[in-house]
Amino acid sequence: MKHVFRADGIQLSFGLRCILSDIYIGSETGMITGLLGRNGQGKSCLMNIIYGTLPTTDKSVRVDDARLLEAFRRPDLLTYLPQFNYIPKHLRLRRIFLDFELSFDHFLSHFPEYQKVYELPVGSLSGGQRRLVEVYCLIKSKALFTMLDEPFSHLSPVQVERLKLVMEEELPAKGFLVTDHMYHYLLGFCHQVYVLQNGKTHLTKSREDIERLGYLAGA
Numbered sequence: 001m002k003h004v005f006r007a008d009g010i011q012l013s014f015g016l017r018c019i020l021s022d023i024y025i026g027s028e029t030g031m032i033t034g035l036l037g038r039n040g041q042g043k044s045c046l047m048n049i050i051y052g053t054l055p056t057t058d059k060s061v062r063v064d065d066a067r068l069l070e071a072f073r074r075p076d077l078l079t080y081l082p083q084f085n086y087i088p089k090h091l092r093l094r095r096i097f098l099d100f101e102l103s104f105d106h107f108l109s110h111f112p113e114y115q116k117v118y119e120l121p122v123g124s125l126s127g128g129q130r131r132l133v134e135v136y137c138l139i140k141s142k143a144l145f146t147m148l149d150e151p152f153s154h155l156s157p158v159q160v161e162r163l164k165l166v167m168e169e170e171l172p173a174k175g176f177l178v179t180d181h182m183y184h185y186l187l188g189f190c191h192q193v194y195v196l197q198n199g200k201t202h203l204t205k206s207r208e209d210i211e212r213l214g215y216l217a218g219a
């Protein structure tokens, strides 16, 4: 069964500065949706508003008929990877995979280089290794939709390729909203791409659209 995600009517200002004013994002399970935008356009703020961790005056966020004011209370519907490390560094990988109810063997089938770190605290890994564990756990989290804010920073092209396979495994039953400055990765596997520019989201149809909206030029 297909499920639908919609976010619109979102307004955000800081003082006199308007950040978000004309937002519409629509997606569904089985789709990877990209969100591009230059630095400071409001991508992280938008994801935080959708997730309910940044208050705002107006918003409408829905999964099917359920209206989400505090999406962070509905991990069955929506999960969110923030830009910062969200797993406490003292937690061992054994505990993390247990808490997320995920198979470490399946993780190893994609990332065999983690064979020897099962009993180690995640904080003892390199920055890229730690980030990959966090991204993997969110991609595999048991939600209908997952938002990923800059999941590919600090990761190697090989790791990104393998994560893409993990996302594709999840796809039939799940949808993703992904923002990343590694736009060539996103353009390679997103089913649709929005560009956020001057407070407004634009659903693009081609690379030329993205260029016209000022994202690719000089990116």
Ligand SMILES: Nc1ncnc2c1ncn2[C@@H]1O[C@H](COP(=O)(O)OP(=O)(O)OP(=O)(O)O)[C@@H](O)[C@H]1O
Residues within 6 Å of the ligand: 014, 019, 037, 038, 039, 040, 041, 042, 043, 044, 045, 046
């Ligand atoms: N608490 C705050 N008070 C004032 N301004 C803020 C606050 N939080 C964010 N901003 C501003 O809002 C704008 C949007 O920030 P946001 O982090 O959402 O951008 P972004 O598109 O995710 O950028 P980047 O690609 O660099 O991560 C920025 O100009 C930022 O400085």
